[in-house]
Amino acid sequence: MENLFPQCDERLLNAIKGARKAAIIAHRNPDGDAIYSSLAMREVLSYFGIESALLNEGKFDRSDIKAYESLFNDEIEESFIDDSLLVIILDCSTPDRPGKPFEKLINAKRIVIDHHSSGIPFTDEGMSYIVPDSPSTTLLVDKVRESLGVPLTKKMADYLYRGFATDTGFYHFLSEKQAPDSLRRVASFTDLGISPYDIYDEMHDGMKLEDLKMIASIIEHAEEMLDGLVLFAYQSSDAMNQKLSDGVYASLLTAENVIAVVFFKDKGDAIEIGFRAKNRSGLDVGAIASSLGGGGHKCAAGATVKAINITEAKHLILTKLESAISDLRQVFKN
Numbered sequence: 001m002e003n004l005f006p007q008c009d010e011r012l013l014n015a016i017k018g019a020r021k022a023a024i025i026a027h028r029n030p031d032g033d034a035i036y037s038s039l040a041m042r043e044v045l046s047y048f049g050i051e052s053a054l055l056n057e058g059k060f061d062r063s064d065i066k067a068y069e070s071l072f073n074d075e076i077e078e079s080f081i082d083d084s085l086l087v088i089i090l091d092c093s094t095p096d097r098p099g100k101p102f103e104k105l106i107n108a109k110r111i112v113i114d115h116h117s118s119g120i121p122f123t124d125e126g127m128s129y130i131v132p133d134s135p136s137t138t139l140l141v142d143k144v145r146e147s148l149g150v151p152l153t154k155k156m157a158d159y160l161y162r163g164f165a166t167d168t169g170f171y172h173f174l175s176e177k178q179a180p181d182s183l184r185r186v187a188s189f190t191d192l193g194i195s196p197y198d199i200y201d202e203m204h205d206g207m208k209l210e211d212l213k214m215i216a217s218i219i220e221h222a223e224e225m226l227d228g229l230v231l232f233a234y235q236s237s238d239a240m241n242q243k244l245s246d247g248v249y250a251s252l253l254t255a256e257n258v259i260a261v262v263f264f265k266d267k268g269d270a271i272e273i274g275f276r277a278k279n280r281s282g283l284d285v286g287a288i289a290s291s292l293g294g295g296g297h298k299c300a301a302g303a304t305v306k307a308i309n310i311t312e313a314k315h316l317i318l319t320k321l322e323s324a325i326s327d328l329r330q331v332f333k334n
């Protein structure tokens, strides 16, 4: 018996089965889970003969999803919009996350499938499938697929696996609560012959030496805060893509005694602040990001703060972290 993935609401399943056309939208600045859940959902819909438009605002700056960019448009064609259209929002916890493609579709019937812990509901009752405990949106798409009685194909399994793998940092972020039911689904993907080994290499290889040097330079300038429990990293230009950020987080989080990494990116008119925390620290960076108007998960979150300079942003975050960490501090000193 599966506990992690609750039953899908019949209203959501009926909305899918009753659709003739669908517009599939995941969050802007897409990651692997956003793109692969979109692609997998399109495969599921094609089983019913539902024609779908893949939409995403972009940018496709992660090399592991770059190859799919041409399949996505940032705007729907007017002629595609009619009463039979269902909008399927994936991996988004707030209505601003889908960005530009959602603007023309705000009045259309929609369902929301997501796994973020914080957010605001933005669809009708029974029209969402939101499971914060799911390690990826692709596993929720898989549950919806199964609930619809759609057979799993190798192509679906490949997409679903990739979304799961990237959102869990290839199993790293999988908790003991998530693992059993999630890995049973993953086993059903590997049953169809996909190769975790090759997919890992495919999704990680190909880093440019200059990018690796940029990561090294950011690490070199990282600062210790709160007695070394937290590291602050900075990026002043826009040259950093998400994959490089992942490299910075992954390296800095392995530093001795560190429980959180905060990455500040100066966007000119705003500061983008990314957070990563160690699972065992108990620190909830998702809550901190939420308090700044952002969102995410307990261990990975982000927010964009406008009208602030880097010094002010550092102070703001330091204050928030200090109060959040005060209870945890003793534990990690010992």
Ligand SMILES: [Mn+2]
Binding pocket: 033, 034, 091, 115, 136, 137, 167
């Ligand atoms: Mn996700």
